[in-house]
Amino acid sequence: MTSSSARGALPHELEDLRAFTLDRVINDGRDAHGRVVALGTFVGEQAQSLVKLNRAPLPSSTDAVRALLREVTSMRTRMPYSGGEYGYYVSRDVEIEVIAPSALTEATEAARDKLLKKHIARSSTQRLVCARETPDMYTTKHEAQYIAAIPREATNWVREILSFRAEKERLLHADEHFVMNTDPKWTTHPDCETTDRKSWRDHPSVVDLYCLGIYAKDDLRSLRDVRAEHLPALRALLHRGREVIERVYGVKAEEIRVYVHYPPQFYHFHVHYQALSAKETTGSSCERAILLEDIIDNVERDGDHYANANLSLKMGERDNLYRLFFGDDANS
Amino acid sequence: MTSSSARGALPHELEDLRAFTLDRVINDGRDAHGRVVALGTFVGEQAQSLVKLNRAPLPSSTDAVRALLREVTSMRTRMPYSGGEYGYYVSRDVEIEVIAPSALTEATEAARDKLLKKHIARSSTQRLVCARETPDMYTTKHEAQYIAAIPREATNWVREILSFRAEKERLLHADEHFVMNTDPKWTTHPDCETTDRKSWRDHPSVVDLYCLGIYAKDDLRSLRDVRAEHLPALRALLHRGREVIERVYGVKAEEIRVYVHYPPQFYHFHVHYQALSAKETTGSSCERAILLEDIIDNVERDGDHYANANLSLKMGERDNLYRLFFGDDANS
Incomplete structure (x- = not known):
């Protein structure tokens, strides 16, 4: 083996990769969130080298975005x-x-204008912050001022699913404890209405597996309300949920994270099932996602754990919760 | 306002974005993990529209990667x-x-060949799985068969930092409880050797803030070893660590997640400080990252919590831990 490159440029003075011959793709990006790794040989080398490729972030200055928009063809x-x-x-x-x-x-x-404003507010850059919510902060702010103001109609869609009037084509399981369906955020899933369920098992899209388990009853708004009496439902959501996923999709229990968001996106208790290999993981970060296994252990240890625990609360500065915890209303 | 586009193609039959005039970038990708949102107007429209841009995943088939390598210039x-x-x-x-x-x-x-093999093994696609580790599994497998086999020299570099013989240019703080430095994984940070520290404060790169807090003593290998006696050090790592970051970088306590990995990458107790706005969040996912605030609460509640708790253990099938928990040695 000679260690001198014909171009004398390895690994630090390359201008392009024309001198690199691909032998094999050793990482297709599935477990490395899109990073692709090529194994190959540079001209003049006998030993192999690795080339790792990642998408660069998009530019964000006005001029750069203007130029980028011209390049999108x-x-x-x-x-x-x-x-x-x-x-x-x-x-x-x-x-x-x-x-x-x-x-x-x-x-x-007027309706179109209102919709535009909503999209602008939702999509604009916002500062993200985390509060550490004590039980007292929950009661006086989060529950009394925020949750209380949410109309019951906001979770009508959940009740439509629980009563099998909606999303039947996505329904994976239903029992006395919970209903499970394929989450619409799983965008690579085969069409639920037109594809045969047998084709869902071991489909290439299972690397992005994302399912939703909805607690069947109406007495749990969020993790805060969970008590010892809910343990049978929590255990069903964990164990039966994973069994259903293995049966339908062929993805094993140990290949899935099962977690709950706090604060939740909607106030009817629900559980997320996501493949560890899934590319989009922003929702599983530790300040917002709590493993269902940890929840069960905590409640088994102390049935009132979530009545007394401090919980982290991530929010954007445009969220209504932000005003309560950090804004003008923070000390009211 | 007319709602008909001059091109009659909104929003579903566009071929390029030439008919779109950029008014303003409303999201620079900082809080949306790289997704850039442009607000502008299509030709013939009076109302504005939004265009959201995301990098597409890299292709991964051999032919597509070969073509991509030719395009990288x-x-x-x-x-x-x-x-x-x-x-x-x-x-x-x-x-x-x-x-x-x-x-x-x-x-x-021979050494170069061994190094190449190590890089290939590390970078190849591998299946990720999660075990739920009981205290007994920890003692009999993780501690007795895995940690015991790691030579003390593997954490020599940590002792070099703790004794100020290495990475002095990255040192942010040292006291009896811990040493804090700028993590080398924070790749957008200004050069630590050549830039003035005053320029670090409010530098654009703070959106990717990533620092490391290393516990000063030698009696904690991982979260498993944490007991009530370590509470003063844990509190210092949390509160003083965030104070140092606010002083040096101008990033506030509520803008940072502070967490511990289990299993850790190296067995000398350490803490990660990361901006909520950071783009790379694969290390903060809930099955591997535990908030330091939760750790402190758990140990305050029960000093032996981590001696008795179940902990999730994510691993790749090429990791040595995998063999112990899922492989041929799983039942030994």
């Missing part, structure tokens, strides 16, 4: 047009989502 | 050459890491 539709304000595309190296409320020609101008 | 060095086997580059839309053990001309051929 040959867009292909990524999802069929739903008739709504959304359009989904993919170009060579960029995924594009267009939101044009003006496309809703049957809505009033 | 005009590579610029991202970090100075360290004299090791690594080279770091950035191209227009791809970040590249080259690992060429053959560049280590002073090593023996």
